[in-house]
Amino acid sequence: MLRPKLLGAAVLAVAALASARTAQAQATMGADLGLFSGYVWRGVSLTNRPVGQPNVYLTVPAGNASVTLGGWANVDLGRYDGADDFSQSGGVSGLNLSEFDPWAEVSVPVGQATLTGGVVGYVFPNDLGATDDFNTWEVYGKLGLAVPLSPKLAVYYDFDKVDGAYIEGSVGHSLPLGASLSLNLAALGGLSAGQAEATAPGELNNFFENGFTHLDLSAGVPFSAGIFSITPVIHFLVNGDEITKLTSPGDQSDVKLWGGLTLSWSRALGAAAASE
Numbered sequence: 001m002l003r004p005k006l007l008g009a010a011v012l013a014v015a016a017l018a019s020a021r022t023a024q025a026q027a028t029m030g031a032d033l034g035l036f037s038g039y040v041w042r043g044v045s046l047t048n049r050p051v052g053q054p055n056v057y058l059t060v061p062a063g064n065a066s067v068t069l070g071g072w073a074n075v076d077l078g079r080y081d082g083a084d085d086f087s088q089s090g091g092v093s094g095l096n097l098s099e100f101d102p103w104a105e106v107s108v109p110v111g112q113a114t115l116t117g118g119v120v121g122y123v124f125p126n127d128l129g130a131t132d133d134f135n136t137w138e139v140y141g142k143l144g145l146a147v148p149l150s151p152k153l154a155v156y157y158d159f160d161k162v163d164g165a166y167i168e169g170s171v172g173h174s175l176p177l178g179a180s181l182s183l184n185l186a187a188l189g190g191l192s193a194g195q196a197e198a199t200a201p202g203e204l205n206n207f208f209e210n211g212f213t214h215l216d217l218s219a220g221v222p223f224s225a226g227i228f229s230i231t232p233v234i235h236f237l238v239n240g241d242e243i244t245k246l247t248s249p250g251d252q253s254d255v256k257l258w259g260g261l262t263l264s265w266s267r268a269l270g271a272a273a274a275s276e
Contacts, residue, residue, distance in 0.1 A: 164194025
């Protein structure tokens, strides 16, 4: 499923567009490539071996707001068919596209707040592992505040196969490490509010119980390399749900560690024309 942190580049693009509107409104296109030790979504280990996660997006201004369209994917980098492997693609092959998530959102600044509403689809193309029986859709709303610790609140509602809500709250802080480096610290907590029951035929559940799902403590050090931004990151999870505690088939742990890096690129379309 789509990672909120992969929307970070799009959020930065929105901020850049807001500051540039006094000169000339511009669209921004961008792409990310995440390489991680596993695929962890809302605290749940969907693949516990290395994965690649590309994301592309286009942000366009719309008055005081901005509209972003994108597509995100997960690729299992190997054939993960061992007894201790979780593989979203079913372990049938390496370099397997296991999930594609189209998404769209609208963001509006209101004073020190940014309000965002969007929709995301979860599409599973394989015949084993996660199949099209798991295809589903969510709508979401987010509130971010430009105050110390940058608090954010997000509510996702699956109106298709799961029929329930998931809530995230997060804070973050950046510590300077020198002239061009910073240490980005963040804490995120998750809560299931209806995504644990599967009472109707064909209905799915994401968690074992409703309530606290996990606490995600992360640290990243973004830096620039030419036209790219590279962000190594490490996540330490405290698991509160029986499903988030799973680390491999049959094994559970109250804590989980995973990490990787994200390579990001973005470009303001028509920037050259605007500067002429």
